[in-house]
């Protein structure tokens with residue numbers, strides 16, 4: 567009987583330990599609370615980086631607000647064929663449909679057109695001794711990636727995006 571109680575206590579202790587471990591890892595993976603994120607509110611956001619730093623994960627902040635580029639072939643959506651819609655990971659703005667995504671060898675998710683012409687905005691980028699066109703979110707100005715003229719028909723454009731700047735909702 568004593569042995570059974572000891573075994574029961576051991577099992578319960580293990581169970582509690584597993585539960586604690588799970589909730590701990592979930593807490594680590596949770597996104598920070600972001601009051602500016604919305605799939606329906608299209609109000610243009612003009613916030614400074616100090617405010618964005620409070621509401622974005624450090625990894626997303628580096629790309630979206632500091633213009634960093636994620637390592638090629640590492641992003642969640644580089645090889646990702648599911649049907650659905652991609653939105654801005656910083657603010658929820660609708661950006662691209664999976665129908666406009668194409669298999670690119672560049673190492674980043676690539677699209678030939680945005681959902682709406684005002685889904686994105688364009689800026690000249692002269693960093694690293696190159697002249698490129700930066701693509702930013704039309705609602706919150708988050709850095710998404712760059713656009714190139716070597717995409718497929720019908721537009722001939724390649725919107726080369728950082729996966730981390732995108733959220734995906736399956737249809």
Ligand code: FE
Pocket residue numbers: 654655656657658659703704705706707708
């Ligand atoms: Fe945005």
